[in-house]
Amino acid sequence: MPLPRTFNAGPHDHQHCIDTAIDTAANLCAERGIRFTRIRQRVLTLIWETHEPIGAYAILDALKPDYPRAAPPTVYRALDFLIEIGLIHRIESMNAFVGCTHPTESHSGQFLICARCSAAVEMDDSGIDDAVRRGAEQMGFQAQRQMIEVTGLCPDCRGAAAD
Ligand SMILES: [Zn+2]
Ligand SMILES: [Zn+2]
Ligand SMILES: [Zn+2]
Numbered sequence: 001m002p003l004p005r006t007f008n009a010g011p012h013d014h015q016h017c018i019d020t021a022i023d024t025a026a027n028l029c030a031e032r033g034i035r036f037t038r039i040r041q042r043v044l045t046l047i048w049e050t051h052e053p054i055g056a057y058a059i060l061d062a063l064k065p066d067y068p069r070a071a072p073p074t075v076y077r078a079l080d081f082l083i084e085i086g087l088i089h090r091i092e093s094m095n096a097f098v099g100c101t102h103p104t105e106s107h108s109g110q111f112l113i114c115a116r117c118s119a120a121v122e123m124d125d126s127g128i129d130d131a132v133r134r135g136a137e138q139m140g141f142q143a144q145r146q147m148i149e150v151t152g153l154c155p156d157c158r159g160a161a162a163d
Contacts, residue, residue: 007114007121007154018048021099025087028103034085042066043078044099047088053096053120091120093149108132108146114154116161121154 025044029036046062047054056075063070079097082088086103090096091111098120100109108129113120128148136143153161 007112007119007156014050017051018045021048021087024103028085028087032085039063039067039070039074040078040081043075044082044087047082047097048099051098051120052118053091053094053098055094055096059097089122089147091149092147093151094118094120108148110148110150112150112152112154114157115151116153116157119154119156123150 022041022045025041026036028034042063043059046059049062056072056079059079060070060072060075063075067074079088079090082097083090086100086106088097088099089109089111091098091113093113098111101122102124105124107124107126110123110125110128111120112123129146132146132148133143
């Protein structure tokens with residue numbers, strides 16, 4: 001069962017989402033010979049607790065019971081690692097982090113973000129990636145990272161706004 005990649009995922013077996021994300025991460029690290037340490041695993045699990053982006057300080061608070069000595073650098077190091085290998089994305093406009101639903105496919109990330117409920121869903125259209133890369137190349141620019149964030153209203157919130 002693939003991970004939900006749409007708004008209105010509705011009630012679903014979210015434990016399955018968490019388990020899939022952790023398994024995929026463990027396999028990815030094993031394949032690349034990277035250590036998937038306990039803290040990295042814990043931070044990824046915390047990010048996957050919901051499908052909504054979570055901030056670094058919320059992650060730090062949630063870590064405290066198990067890692068009383070955890071400090072911001074502990075969290076940022078784990079986050080940098082998870083971003084680096086493509087397991088999570090950073091949503092710049094929210095200063096928050098969200099689990100990637102398809103980390104094994106190479107992509108740069110386009111997010112539709114609800115301004116009302118903060119739901120953020122990945123929309124991966126390789127045509128957009130290509131267009132940005134081509135446009136940049138035409139200007140002699142070598143693109144290294146691109147992240148597109150589109151703000152608006154999700155289907156639920158559009159419904160609520162219309163009532
Ligand atoms: Zn889920
Ligand atoms: Zn992604
Ligand atoms: Zn919404």
